[in-house]
Amino acid sequence: MIEVTGLSKRYGDKRAVDNLTFTVRPGLVTGFLGPNGAGKSTTLRMIVGLDRPTSGSARVCGRPYHELPTPLHTVGALLEAKAVHDGRTAREHLRGLAASHHIPRQRVDEVLAMVGLTAAARKRVGGFSLGMGQRLGIAAALLGDPEILILDEPVNGLDPEGIQWVREFMRGMADDGRTVLVSSHLMSEMQDTADHLIVIGRGRLAADSSMADFLARSSHNGTVVRTPHAPQLVPLLQREGGTAESLPGDASPDGALLVRGVDARRIGELAGQHGLWLYELAPQRVSLQEAFMELTADAVEYRVTHSGKAA
Ligand SMILES: Nc1ncnc2c1ncn2[C@@H]1O[C@H](COP(=O)(O)OP(=O)(O)OP(=O)(O)O)[C@@H](O)[C@H]1O
Numbered sequence: 001m002i003e004v005t006g007l008s009k010r011y012g013d014k015r016a017v018d019n020l021t022f023t024v025r026p027g028l029v030t031g032f033l034g035p036n037g038a039g040k041s042t043t044l045r046m047i048v049g050l051d052r053p054t055s056g057s058a059r060v061c062g063r064p065y066h067e068l069p070t071p072l073h074t075v076g077a078l079l080e081a082k083a084v085h086d087g088r089t090a091r092e093h094l095r096g097l098a099a100s101h102h103i104p105r106q107r108v109d110e111v112l113a114m115v116g117l118t119a120a121a122r123k124r125v126g127g128f129s130l131g132m133g134q135r136l137g138i139a140a141a142l143l144g145d146p147e148i149l150i151l152d153e154p155v156n157g158l159d160p161e162g163i164q165w166v167r168e169f170m171r172g173m174a175d176d177g178r179t180v181l182v183s184s185h186l187m188s189e190m191q192d193t194a195d196h197l198i199v200i201g202r203g204r205l206a207a208d209s210s211m212a213d214f215l216a217r218s219s220h221n222g223t224v225v226r227t228p229h230a231p232q233l234v235p236l237l238q239r240e241g242g243t244a245e246s247l248p249g250d251a252s253p254d255g256a257l258l259v260r261g262v263d264a265r266r267i268g269e270l271a272g273q274h275g276l277w278l279y280e281l282a283p284q285r286v287s288l289q290e291a292f293m294e295l296t297a298d299a300v301e302y303r304v305t306h307s308g309k310a311a
Pocket of ligand 1: 015016034036037039040041042
């Protein structure tokens, strides 16, 4: 469990993180999203004690990071590319880390196997591809068999096979009851991976909800309905509290409607009860990208109106 309470960080006049409060629960993959410069990395760095908050607190397993007796056994973090001696091999690098944290040597070979780097254990890290470097970073995070994993952009630069691997790895960790907090710019990737979302904009909390609820709130939701009987169907939908508008850009002779507020099943029932023909009844699957853009655009607009000038 990670508990962030009233967390703020100022750099001079800049509020990089502004009064954030949220909880990251075990057993779930929690996605941490926000536009560039929103304050994600700063927040993650404060959680793992690399940056000091201006105010507020971040606790992992009930304690501030610096009070954890054995931090590597509690939190494993992959933040920005770590400083690694290029001349060392992957195994030497991990053995160094293990030794300084009193972790038995054999754990190094275990984590190398977990991330698929056994064959590269004797290669010098300087010759590693970006993807191998990411795997090595994840191996380092796993050394202490931590309850909590924090991954900042773990799929950056990975090929599709690597992305798939990270996705399955995070799912496995969450299914195992661990807490997984992951930031990513790749919305399609997050949509397939995260159970829960924390979204920030300009350092502030913009959303803290399950993936399903986050998507359900989007105005992009709706059902496309194609019917020659729109004049009869639309009042029926309105009576049920729904709205119907012409589908933008649609030029077909039957005209398509985008219906909101009444689900596809009920639309079909209404049409059937009144003998109205439907040529198409298609619920729209809103993408995380669309829902995210909508939310973060709103946050910016709100701030402009609120203060009277662009913040
Ligand atoms: N050491 C620092 N000194 C001054 N400003 C900083 C410092 N670190 C971060 N910032 C500023 O704080 C804000 C938040 O930065 P941060 O890197 O946390 O955002 P982010 O959401 O991780 O962005 P990105 O997605 O681009 O990585 C930015 O405006 C950034 O310029």
